[in-house]
Amino acid sequence: MRRLAEELEVKAASLYNHVQDKDELLALLGDAICAEFPDPPRTGSWRARLEAMAVNTRKILMAHRDSARILAATPPLGPNRLRAIEQTLAVLSEAGFSAADTADAAHVLNSYVVGLVLDETLGQPASAAAARRRWEEGRRLFKSLPKERYPTLVRLADALIDASPERRFLLGVRALLDGIEQRLAKKRT
Amino acid sequence: MRRLAEELEVKAASLYNHVQDKDELLALLGDAICAEFPDPPRTGSWRARLEAMAVNTRKILMAHRDSARILAATPPLGPNRLRAIEQTLAVLSEAGFSAADTADAAHVLNSYVVGLVLDETLGQPASAAAARRRWEEGRRLFKSLPKERYPTLVRLADALIDASPERRFLLGVRALLDGIEQRLAKKRT
DNA sequence: ACCTGAACACCGTTCAAGT
DNA sequence: ACCTGAACACCGTTCAAGT
Numbered sequence: 001m002r003r004l005a006e007e008l009e010v011k012a013a014s015l016y017n018h019v020q021d022k023d024e025l026l027a028l029l030g031d032a033i034c035a036e037f038p039d040p041p042r043t044g045s046w047r048a049r050l051e052a053m054a055v056n057t058r059k060i061l062m063a064h065r066d067s068a069r070i071l072a073a074t075p076p077l078g079p080n081r082l083r084a085i086e087q088t089l090a091v092l093s094e095a096g097f098s099a100a101d102t103a104d105a106a107h108v109l110n111s112y113v114v115g116l117v118l119d120e121t122l123g124q125p126a127s128a129a130a131a132r133r134r135w136e137e138g139r140r141l142f143k144s145l146p147k148e149r150y151p152t153l154v155r156l157a158d159a160l161i162d163a164s165p166e167r168r169f170l171l172g173v174r175a176l177l178d179g180i181e182q183r184l185a186k187k188r189t
Numbered sequence: 190m191r192r193l194a195e196e197l198e199v200k201a202a203s204l205y206n207h208v209q210d211k212d213e214l215l216a217l218l219g220d221a222i223c224a225e226f227p228d229p230p231r232t233g234s235w236r237a238r239l240e241a242m243a244v245n246t247r248k249i250l251m252a253h254r255d256s257a258r259i260l261a262a263t264p265p266l267g268p269n270r271l272r273a274i275e276q277t278l279a280v281l282s283e284a285g286f287s288a289a290d291t292a293d294a295a296h297v298l299n300s301y302v303v304g305l306v307l308d309e310t311l312g313q314p315a316s317a318a319a320a321r322r323r324w325e326e327g328r329r330l331f332k333s334l335p336k337e338r339y340p341t342l343v344r345l346a347d348a349l350i351d352a353s354p355e356r357r358f359l360l361g362v363r364a365l366l367d368g369i370e371q372r373l374a375k376k377r378t
Numbered sequence: 379a380c381c382t383g384a385a386c387a388c389c390g391t392t393c394a395a396g397t
Numbered sequence: 398a399c400c401t402g403a404a405c406a407c408c409g410t411t412c413a414a415g416t
Contacts, residue, residue: 001408001409001410002407002408002409010380010381010382011381011382011383012409012410013381013382013383013384013410013411013412014380014381014382016409016410016411017379017380017381018380021409021410022409022410069311072307072308072311072312073311073312074312075312075323075326075327077326077327077330082334082339082342083338083339085342086338086339086340086341086342089341089342089345089349090340090341093341093344093345099344099345099347099348100348102341102345102348103345103348103349103352104352104356104357104360106349107349107352107357108357108360108361108364111304111305111308111309111357111361112301112304112305112361114304114308115300115301115303115304115305115307115308116300116301116304118261118304118307118308118311119261119300119303119304119307120300122258122261122262122307123261123262123263123264134264137264137266138264138266141266145271149272149275150271150272150275151275151279152275152278152279152282152291153271153274153275153278155282155288156278156282156288156291156292158288159288159289159291159292160278160292160295160296163292163293163296167293168293168296168297168300171293171297172297172300172301172365172368174368175297175364175365175367175368175369175371175372176361176364176365176368177368178364178367178368178371179361179363179364179365179366179367179368180364182364182367183364190389190390190391191388191389191390199399199400199401200400200401200402201390201391202391202392202393202400202401202402202403203399203400203401205390205391205392206398206399206400207399210390210391211390211391
């Protein structure tokens with residue numbers, strides 16, 4: 001609040017004329033970020049649409065510091081967030097899912113996207129230099145671990161360390177969509 | 190730090206004789222929490238084992254305030270966390286996954302569990318009374334939304350609001366495992 | 379209607395001084 | 398080796414007082 005006030009060339013106390021508290025400000029910020037989400041593609045399968053939405057959402061969340069934390073911490077009451085929810089629900093509903101399945105799938109997908117961005121961003125140190133230092137530390141530690149206690153970990157150390165977060169994110173999205181699709185197929189038979 | 194010092198009947202400055210800073214303390218705390226994870230079941234399919242591990246992990250994380258945030262924020266260097274990683278990797282590796290696939294699947298599963306707990310816990314207000322109030326607010330808002338702008342959301346309002354977080358968590362775990370299994374099956378053919 | 383100064387009740391952390 | 402008092406540089410928030 002103090003830093004924002006400074007940016008606005010005003011004193012911190014003045015902010016409370018426009019906003020009840022910091023939480024309300026964050027909720028407004030969260031909704032503003034959701035305004036950046038593009039509309040889902042209007043062609044392609046429901047799977048392809050949801051995959052594109054998930055990837056786009058992750059990209060936008062990663063571009064705004066703390067955005068995932070804000071979305072997780074504030075209830076989805078703003079118009080832009082509601083619109084994003086509406087669009088996800090519409091894709092699933094049109095694909096033939098029941099009301100309950102649509103609600104479940106939309107919630108799991110949303111939590112997955114927000115959750116993975118949270119897990120990824122909370123872990124990274126503030127500076128890029130500190131991130132590199134920690135990464136090097138981890139690499140060294142993993143290699144130096146006792147093989148008797150952590151046989152699999154030591155054997156897979158390279159595979160564990162060299163991995164793109166985006167690739168793993170996408171992999172999980174596709175796995176989730178696989179599972180959701182199977183559930184749909186099972187119900188139809 | 191100040192509150193912990195008080196609990197220990199000592200002044201806050203004394204803590205810095207035992208720990209470099211708050212982050213180090215949190216890392217130790219995170220590892221202590223991981224000591225509670227039970228060993229994976231030694232019988233059953235790899236899917237059933239991983240599902241049990243995910244459910245157990247979620248239960249323990251939900252039982253300790255801020256535990257998911259701590260795990261996400263600190264690098265996995267402690268012995269108990271490393272042991273948990275080793276066990277997940279071992280199950281996947283023994284199931285026949287390649288080194289890269291094992292690393293990917295383990296990471297996605299772990300991020301999913303931590304991420305969903307994060308998403309769930311960051312959202313809940315401190316007091317149970319406040320949680321109930323917010324829930325009521327949400328219910329009322331969802332019902333009062335304009336049908337023209339949010340047709341699917343309004344139609345599915347009940348299904349969206351009445352949902353157990355555990356059930357949805359488990360649903361996502363199973364969907365993920367479905368997807369991971371499919372990937373394995375595809376490679377084998 | 380909006381802004382400000384001053385205060386309140388908090389944080390994590392440092393450091394010289396004690397024992 | 399461990400503890401302490403006192404300080405530093407921060408927070409979010411309130412409120413009477415100004416215009």
